[in-house]
């Protein structure tokens with residue numbers, strides 16, 4: 001996936017966040033995806049200045065600045081998606097282009113594994129306008145915000161995750177387990193509910209509930225979306241139809257850097273609940289909720305520099321609000337990543353950070369996909385995205401499994417046998 005590591009050059013600045021990076025199980029994971037050249041960049045012959053590499057136990061992204069300086073950024077996954085089809089020739093030593101399917105395999109599938117184990121999970125795409133966030137999260141979306149299902153290879157992380165989720169929780173795929181007491185037959189099933197909201201100009205709007213305003217309710221773990229519609233769904237197609245319907249009312253527009261720019265932060269939330277069905281001796285079935293988790297899938301609006309986009313009037317107001325919430329998220333990340341924890345964590349300063357309180361510094365396994373352009377045309381925005389992502393990588397979360405009693409998949413005799421085998425007690429006679 002990645003080419004040979006670019007040799008560090010003299011004068012390389014240290015990779016931000018390299019020192020004392022916390023263990024990957026609990027900290028926010030960061031993937032960096034490099035998009036193809038845009039048609040304009042290709043037409044202008046814009047020079048490629050970004051490269052990816054792996055080596056020394058991690059992946060890296062390097063930016064060779066216009067003034068000859070190189071900055072390297074360590075990350076959990078470097079995703080090089082600079083296809084020659086995007087315009088311009090890829091360098092001879094460029095790694096193979098990472099497809100939408102590979103992005104799902106690298107980031108979406110492990111996230112779903114965690115969610116089905118009972119961990120709250122979040123993946124969010126962060127980057128400059130036009131850098132590929134919506135492409136990564138949703139995939140092909142037309143000018144009206146409708147998902148393009150005609151090209152399955154273009155499907156992004158959200159449709160793929162929905163597909164995988166319903167395949168994995170289909171009744172045929174859920175195991176028949178047995179409880180320890182009396183070996184009563186037990187079956188596990190999952191139910192799924194979906195919400196879809198956008199944050200636009202500092203208002204949260206319910207995209208599945210007639211676009212009504214949603215008040216964020218403070219809960220013990222953060223702020224929740226209890227006011228938003230939470231619709232039961234039983235197939236990927238149903239979720240995608242809801243998202244497509246929600247997208248019809250979504251705020252999008254054209255900037256000089258992206259014809260179909262997302263002008264709001266879009267948040268899809270899937271609520272997963274596992275239930276244990278136990279057949280009693282008399283044949284009756286009892287149901288008990290067991291594991292549960294929440295999956296937040298976030299396509300942020302792009303950060304933008306007024307000088308790059310030329311925004312004025314309403315577009316400028318939107319841009320200022322977008323930048324405000326992203327700056328507040330940046331301040332939350334900086335405060336959480338500071339080992340001394342000297343700064344207050346300003347979750348309350350924007351709707352976006354209230355919504356993401358659990359995902360940063362709370363009970364969640366979180367991955368940020370930082371999306372960047374490959375060329376000199378976006379050098380400053382690329383560097384600022386990579387610095388932001390490096391700070392996010394220092395944030396340590398407290399993920400824990402939520403849920404009641406778990407169904408034990410084996411009889412007590414089998415469990416005892418496994419326990420003894422694990423203990424390796426010398427001379428221990430195993431009573432079968």
Ligand SMILES: Nc1ncnc2c1ncn2[C@@H]1O[C@H](COP(=O)(O)OP(=O)(O)OP(=O)(O)O)[C@@H](O)[C@H]1O
Pocket residue numbers: 034035036081086127128129130131132133134135136258260261262263300301302303371
């Ligand atoms: N990895 C990629 N492969 C192919 N095309 C891509 C890729 N990333 C982005 N693009 C294309 O670049 C353009 C801009 O991408 P996209 O709309 O996803 O940007 P964005 O980051 O969501 O921008 P905004 O913040 O303005 O919403 C689209 O035409 C998209 O198809």
Ligand SMILES: [Mg+2]
Pocket residue numbers: 133134135260261262299300301302
């Ligand atoms: Mg977008």
